[in-house]
Amino acid sequence: MSKETDKGTVPTASVAETLAVMGDVFVPNIAKGVIIRRPKVVGMAEKLGLDKRAIQRLQKLNEKYGSGPLMLNTPNSKPMALILDPDDANRVLNETPEPFATAEWAKRKALEHFEPDMALVSHGPERAERRRFNEEVLQSECPVHGLGARFAQVVEQEANDLLALVEQYDGKLDWDMFESTWNRVVRRVVLGDSARDDQQLTEMLEKLRSAANWAFFHPGHDRVKDDFHERLCAYLKRGEEGSLAAEIARAQTNEITQPEHQVPQYLFAFDPAGMATFRALALLAAHPDQAERAQGEIAENSDKPAPKLDYLRACVLESLRLWPTTPMVLRQTTEATQWESGTMPAETSVLLLAPYFHRDERVLKNANLFDPDLWLQPGEAGNWPMMPFSGGPGICPGRRVVLTVTSNMLAKLLQGRAYQLDPPERLLSSKPMPPLLNNYDLAFKVDNR
Ligand code: HEM
Structure with missing residues (x-):
């Protein structure tokens, strides 16, 4: 793949094409909020079908320039390239962090607002140590985390409270109700039961994330950052059993790790997992056949303390394929790289737009349908890049914890109940799945089965 070439630089888009990419890809994604979503803009993007425009824009460029990477015409700013070919996408993911570093400059600027020493924005030995720590704590290679049974218990308790509330509201479930429950689950799973009602901690982090959305255009909230870190460190010091904080307290660390x-x-990152769960609930409500299969799996596993729930996991993965919560996967080249079509300079930001790969109906037969079986075949979608959690050595080390918590949440909400979208035509199995599904205005009517 990476062979020496004297063909010069890889092709560059024209100024007009670069502006079109800015308008169709970058502006909508930045406006929706990269680090924390802006619900109103998400609603607008859904209505205007902006996510489809982004995919079509890249498809057009792919048809014109062929499969190689395409540099954008940005003479006065950092070099930037689009990846348009599945093999190239796999190469970038697999050759992370050298020469494709995760610590891309725009990402660094954003995350500096609350986690400047995070693995994702570190490089070299610092990244290696922090990545090792995250893999250890999150048990990234275990299908079900050692605390899986405890996480399932936490989910069950909080789901039961939510369902009691749903009953009080005549069977109505909406995003705000779900989100409060989800935030409690997240605080208990990560920090322990004593953090269950610490909504203030979540709000502090939301404020820092809102500033991070503006990256270098926001001066930052130094006071909130200090208060947040102080509070977080108190939980980490406590290392409450049954939470990730206990794993952190047990994990090996040194002066570089910075837990x-x-x-x-x-x-x-548990925030998008809640969005994906709520959307998966909508998908199941709109697809009775798949909902029946899910109910079968729930019944078969109802007495297991830490069930793996493959089908429900596949439903969450489908929710993330159709509506990726990290649509822009970014890497930065640490040296000049060679491609079939030429050389890409060092320090180029490389964009992999997940929806472009996930929804390519030119190649994937059911690209716009809800098809959990895609994730249950051996080899999943073959060599086709599916990147809800990115891939290669930079893959999300929390993915299996996410799939454990989300699938258990779906199981507990669905068990013995039937969900209908309100209004039912919000999502229809007879139509292609929309380019974006606004989770913030989803509502359900819940009945006993
Ligand atoms: C639906 C939920 C989630 C999604 C879709 C997701 C997706 C991703 C993606 C795409 C990356 C790579 C980002 C990049 O390369 O710029 C990533 C990195 C990471 N994620 Fe997740 N994530 C989720 C939830 C979580 C959770 C809940 C945790 C921890 C409990 C977690 C821990 C991490 C860590 C530590 C990294 C950095 C990996 C590295 O430095 O190599 N993620 N995640």
């Missing part, structure tokens, strides 16, 4: 800079990522 308190890794854990904000755990807390904040």
Whole structure:
């Protein structure tokens, strides 16, 4: 793949094409909020079908320039390239962090607001140590984390409270109700039961994430950052049994590890997991056949303390494929790299737009349908890059914890109940899945089965 070439630099888009990419890809994604979503903009993006425009824009460029990477025409700022070919996407993911570093400059600027020493924005030996720590704490290679049974218990308790509330509201479930429950689950899983009602901690982090959305255009909230870190460190010091904080207290660390800079990522990245769960609930409500299969799996596993729930995990993965919560996966080249079509300079920001790969109906037969079986075949979608959790050595080390908590939440909410979207036509199995599904205005009517 990476062979020496004298073809010069890889092709560069024209100024007009670069502006079109800015308008169709970067502006909508930045406006929706990269680090924390802005619900109103998400609603607008859904109505205007902006996510489809982004995919079509890249498809057009792919048809014109062929499969190699395409430099954007940005003479006065950092070099930037689009990846348009699945093999190239796999190469970038697999050759992380050298020469494709995770510590891309825009990402660094954003995350500096609350976790400047996080693994994702570190490089070299510092990254290696922090990545090792995260893999150890999150048991990234275990299908079910050692604390899986405890996490399932936490989910069950909070789901039961939520369902009691749903009954009080005549069977209505909406995002605000779900989100409060989800935040309690997240604080208990990450920090322990004593953090269950510490909504203030979540709000402090939200404020820091809102500033991070503006990256270098926001001066930052130094006071909130200090208060947040102080509070977080108190929980980490306590290391409550049955939570990730206990694993952190047990994990080997040194002066480089900086656990308190890794854990904000755990807390904040659980947010999109809640969005993916709520959307998966909508998908199941709109697809009765798949909902029946899910109910079968729930019944078969109802007495297991830490069930793996493959089908429900596949439903969450489908929710993330259709509506990726990290749509822009960014890397930065640490040296000049060679491609079939030429050389890409060092320090180029490389963008892999997940929806472009996930929804390519030119190649994937059911690209716009809800098809959990895609994740249950051996080899999943083959060599096709599916990157809800990115891939290669930079893959999300929390993915299996996420799939454990989300699938258990779906199981507990669905067990013995039937969900209908309100209004039912919000999502229809007879139509292609929309380019974006606004989770903030989803509502359900819940009945006993
Ligand atoms: C639906 C939920 C989640 C999704 C879709 C997701 C996705 C991702 C993606 C795409 C990356 C790579 C980002 C990049 O390369 O720029 C990543 C990194 C990471 N994620 Fe997740 N994540 C989720 C939840 C979580 C949770 C809950 C945790 C921890 C409990 C977690 C821990 C991490 C860590 C530590 C990294 C950094 C990895 C590294 O430095 O190599 N994630 N995640």
